[in-house]
Amino acid sequence: MPDLTPEEVRTQLSAIGLTPEDQEDLDEITYRINAVNEAVLALEHPDENAQEPRMVFWLNEEGSDE
Amino acid sequence: MSNSHNPAQLVLRPATELSALLTSGEVSPVALTQAFIDRAKRYARLNAYITLDEEGALRQAAQAEDEIKRGMIRGPLHGLPVAVKDQFDAKGLRTTAGSKVVDYVASEDATAVGRLREAGAVILGKLNLSEFALGGNVTHPYGIPHNPWDETRQAGQSSSGSGIAVAASLCAAALGGDTAGSIRGPSAWCGITGLRPTWGRVSRNGAWPMAWFMDTIGPMTKTVADAAMIFEAIAGHDPKDPNTSSRPLTPFEPERGLEGMRVGVIRESIDNRMATADVAAGVEEAMAVLRGLGATVLDETLPLFEHGGLISNGLADSEAANIHRKFLRERPEDYDFASRRRLMAASLLPAAAYVKLSRFRMLMRRDVMAALGRVDLLVTPAQAEGAPKLPTSTGMTSKEAVMRQYFGLRAHRGPFNLSGVPAMALPIGFTPADPEGTHAGLPMSLQVIGRPFDENRIFQLGHAYQEATSWHERRPELGA
Numbered sequence: 437m438p439d440l441t442p443e444e445v446r447t448q449l450s451a452i453g454l455t456p457e458d459q460e461d462l463d464e465i466t467y468r469i470n471a472v473n474e475a476v477l478a479l480e481h482p483d484e485n486a487q488e489p490r491m492v493f494w495l496n497e498e499g500s501d502e
Numbered sequence: 503m504s505n506s507h508n509p510a511q512l513v514l515r516p517a518t519e520l521s522a523l524l525t526s527g528e529v530s531p532v533a534l535t536q537a538f539i540d541r542a543k544r545y546a547r548l549n550a551y552i553t554l555d556e557e558g559a560l561r562q563a564a565q566a567e568d569e570i571k572r573g574m575i576r577g578p579l580h581g582l583p584v585a586v587k588d589q590f591d592a593k594g595l596r597t598t599a600g601s602k603v604v605d606y607v608a609s610e611d612a613t614a615v616g617r618l619r620e621a622g623a624v625i626l627g628k629l630n631l632s633e634f635a636l637g638g639n640v641t642h643p644y645g646i647p648h649n650p651w652d653e654t655r656q657a658g659q660s661s662s663g664s665g666i667a668v669a670a671s672l673c674a675a676a677l678g679g680d681t682a683g684s685i686r687g688p689s690a691w692c693g694i695t696g697l698r699p700t701w702g703r704v705s706r707n708g709a710w711p712m713a714w715f716m717d718t719i720g721p722m723t724k725t726v727a728d729a730a731m732i733f734e735a736i737a738g739h740d741p742k743d744p745n746t747s748s749r750p751l752t753p754f755e756p757e758r759g760l761e762g763m764r765v766g767v768i769r770e771s772i773d774n775r776m777a778t779a780d781v782a783a784g785v786e787e788a789m790a791v792l793r794g795l796g797a798t799v800l801d802e803t804l805p806l807f808e809h810g811g812l813i814s815n816g817l818a819d820s821e822a823a824n825i826h827r828k829f830l831r832e833r834p835e836d837y838d839f840a841s842r843r844r845l846m847a848a849s850l851l852p853a854a855a856y857v858k859l860s861r862f863r864m865l866m867r868r869d870v871m872a873a874l875g876r877v878d879l880l881v882t883p884a885q886a887e888g889a890p891k892l893p894t895s896t897g898m899t900s901k902e903a904v905m906r907q908y909f910g911l912r913a914h915r916g917p918f919n920l921s922g923v924p925a926m927a928l929p930i931g932f933t934p935a936d937p938e939g940t941h942a943g944l945p946m947s948l949q950v951i952g953r954p955f956d957e958n959r960i961f962q963l964g965h966a967y968q969e970a971t972s973w974h975e976r977r978p979e980l981g982a
Contacts, residue, residue, distance in 0.1 A: 439901065445850065448850050449846060449849070449850065452827075452849060453827075453831045454830055454831060454834070454846050454849060455834065456843075456846065457834060457835060457839070457842070460839075461839065461842065461843055461846075464843040464847075464896065464898050464899075465843050465846045465847045465850075467898055467899070467900055467901045467903070467904050468843060468844065468847035468848075468898065468904050468908070469847040469850045469851070470901045471901045471902075471904035471905045471908070471909070472812075472816055472847070472848075472851060472855070472904075473851075473852070473855065474901065474905075475812050475816075475905060475909060476812070476816065476855040476858055476859060477855075479809060479812070479858065479859075479862055481806070481862065481865055483865060484858070484861050484862070484865065485861070487861045487864035487865055487868070488861075488864070489857065489860035489861055489863065489864055490864065491715040491860075492701075492702075492715060492745060492922075493701070493867065493921070493922040493954065494702075494747070495954050495955060
């Protein structure tokens with residue numbers, strides 16, 4: 437996946453009502469989102485799609501996951 | 503008054519010792535509160551407090567003194583001067599969340615703060631923190647928090663003031679908040695004990711949120727016994743936080759030794775330079791102590807360990823970006839530049855990426871629970887290194903720098919807040935002294951991880967370790 441450019445990031449931010457303060461802001465935001473996107477894309481696990489996300493974990497009386 | 507009961511010296515003692523002296527009437531809550539206030543003012547340069555409530559604290563202390571004299575003892579916290587992170591509301595006191603964005607006087611106590619008051623504790627004030635408990639900010643509207651072991655270094659984020667105040671004896675105990683390491687990190691770098699409880703054990707009502715499914719509130723203290731005492735006062739179901747558990751709390755009762763306890767060292771947290779050589783050696787020495795106490799120490803594995811920082815920060819930052827979306831649109835200039843950039847970047851995370859991270863959170867939880875099925879407790883370093891120098895910039899000058907610094911190959915706390923399990927930072931020694939002479943050794947810390955709702959087993963290990971060692975008894979030299 438190609439990195440987003442600073443101008444693409446500015447456009448995406450603008451679409452949700454956010455405005456970087458200056459060029460330094462925009463550059464670092466761009467580094468950050470490109471880093472997250474690349475790192476998430478690289479995550480791989482054979483059981484990934486066998487795990488349905490749950491936000492809250494509880495335990496039953498026996499101490500195992502409900 | 504004997505020197506041993508001199509309030510100016512007593513402030514250095516653990517909360518449990520102070521509790522015994524207060525409830526027996528041997529020490530005046532007013533005198534002890536005044537001593538903590540004097541010390542907090544004397545060491546104001548550390549920037550531990552945002553609000554020091556002298557008048558209110560002395561009024562509460564006078565009431566406690568009167569009640570104790572009349573035999574109306576509420577419990578072990580009666581008359582004990584404590585302080586709380588300014589992430590939590592305290593009735594009549596200012597809440598800033600460490601930011602320039604919010605500033606109001608709370609009309610109600612956060613539930614955890616209210617429970618401390620009901621138990622008779624004296625609330626000294628509100629403690630400094632990273633902006634909105636996010637961690638990672640460079641500027642601090644209420645002063646840069648300084649590590650009392652070396653004032654040129656970081657105290658850890660985000661419960662920075664809580665770590666400083668306990669380590670420097672500016673309060674008897676403190677409350678911190680931990681979404682992705684914010685109790686354990688500062689506790690480690692400040693050389694104190696800090697518990698992140700099981701998610702759902704302690705109400706978050708009245709606390710500024712970051713990521714609701716990982717946010718916790720817990721004690722930061724000088725000893726494990728202190729932590730257990732505070733934890734028991736604040737834990738339990740709260741109708742104002744529907745996600746609190748109604749599971750009964752069993753009071754912690756120390757036992758001698760650790761016979762039969764199985765402790766698993768997560769190798770991925772130490773091997774392949776995932777911790778400095780000093781910290782790795784410190785963990786090995788701590789394991790030798792545990793073996794001497796009767797524990798069986800085994801190697802354990804957590805294959806996704808190195809991704810804990812990415813998964814934890816990716817999810818937590820997305821949640822925080824949603825919470826802050828209105829302020830970010832309307833008052834971006836009031837945020838620290840690092841917080842603003844981080845939250846704006848997180849605002850752009852694709853939904854599919856969030857879902858993928860949520861699935862990996864489940865895989866992490868599965869692996870953590872499997873490991874906790876093989877052993878009673880897991881351990882890792884709480885921080886991979888001693889406290890670093892105070893930052894002057896984010897240092898995020900490339901995508902690679904973000905990956906290296908922010909996701910952190912050394913993100914030792916993420917796997918466990920992702921999993922909702924309890925974890926405690928426990929002091930285990932000091933690094934060598936700085937050749938430049940800025941410190942005589944920085945605190946090192948062990949993270950002890952337990953099964954959900956099994957805080958007492960963590961306390962058991964920690965208390966036995968502290969009975970056998972004296973690292974927790976060291977206090978920083980603060981000078982004038």
